[in-house]
Amino acid sequence: MILKDKTVLVTGSAGGLGKAMALRFGKQGSKIVLSDIQEDKLNETVEEFKKLGINTIGIQANVAKEEDAVRLMEGAVKEFGSLDVAILNAGILRDGLLIRTDKETGEIKAKMSIEQWQSVIDVNLTGVFLTGREAACVMAKQKSGVIIPIASIAMHGNSGQTNYSAAKAGVAALTVTWSKELARHGIRVAGIAPGFIGTEMVLKDMNAEALEKWKKIIPVGRLGEPDEIATTAQFIVENDLVTGVILEISGGVRI
Template identity: 50%
Template sequence: MKLQDKTIVITGGGQGLGLTMALSFAKDGANIALIDLNEELLKESVKKVAAAGNENIQVNYYLANVSKENEVEETFQQINKDFGGIDGLVNNAGILRDGMFVKAKDGVVSKKMSLENFQSVIDVNLTGVFLCGREAAVHMIEGKKEGVIINMSSIARGGNMGQTNYAAAKAGVVAMTTTWARELGRHGIRVGAIAPGVIRTAMTDSMKPEMRDRLEKMKPVGRLGEAEEIAHTAKYIFENEFFTGRVVEIDGGLCM
């Protein structure tokens, strides 16, 4: 799929990876629909994305909680109406609520992961992917679109200390990706996943220098990833018509 004149929906599009992907796709002539919960960020993002593309592209934003079924259904219906169809989706929205499963010392438990923190991450990072993927697929099928769905996973899907909730959600995302690719292929819809390692963001920039240095030295490439490199990977999945049902690890060689 060439991105020119295609409509791509990006969740979590108000900042970070979502915004970087939107800017990249707009430069290739794609129409962009951004979904997020922060209207102030979304308004600024729309300006940036519109400026990155040509004068003919369409850019809109939508306020929605991806974990709420009625909001997702209504939002995708509106996007489909506003743009005259949906060609692609990047399921990028996600949150972190890190903490040890059980924290203990000398046989004394001092803390345990709350159900609230577990469930909130599952709701956004897994249920949200399910709901947005489902609605995008519905409109692609009904609109007879040969579309692409990209789900953002993580190298943490294999398990990571302090991230029981996040790892479970990101593993589920990969399982759904493979399942959807098998189910939706008959409708001309391809599905792929991206599993980033540590990507340079405002959060990593604020780390203590020694912690950042330690992260960089763990990677064979000797540095953190860049958001533009994730956007480049997403573009590859969109454009490679033989790619489906697979996850691409972009981690600088950390997981080998």
């Protein structure tokens, strides 16, 4: 797919990986639909893109709400006339061990709360399902499109991330399933599983001790850069043979 004049929608794009991906596509001449739950930050990002000469709109949405997912995709088509690429990136972290015990007595001191579990599942898995489904509805009518769900290497199972790992494993499964179901409609689906990337969410929300641990064992010796994930998204869109896979962009980390 040629990127110029194509409509690219990115969820969770007021910052971090989402913003980096949207910016890269915008610089290639794509029309950009930014979306985020944080309206003020979203509006700031829209203005930033417009100053760069990128044809951009912003649609505030909570991807975990069905009505917002429908409104988001309909809004993209209403503004730009099509939806060519949907990058399903919105996500949150609520890390914690399944249980914590007293080292001496073995008594349970804490458990992962249902709020920790459900909030991550709602955004990181249900949100991908809802936005992916609605993007597919639009693209099926066009008989073309690319959907890129954002997974994580945590999909293999990462200590302290029961909720996040479960959600991202689900995203990986959706990616492969959708690639088979939607091919008949001219829609490709391929995912990206980033490793530890230097975004605000990772640097601020991830447990500091865990982050330092992972920095030391990344084979390439550093965190990834957001634009390295953005270039992967561009590769998926431009290469019409890519579908049904999850590309692990991790610097060699194996969980």
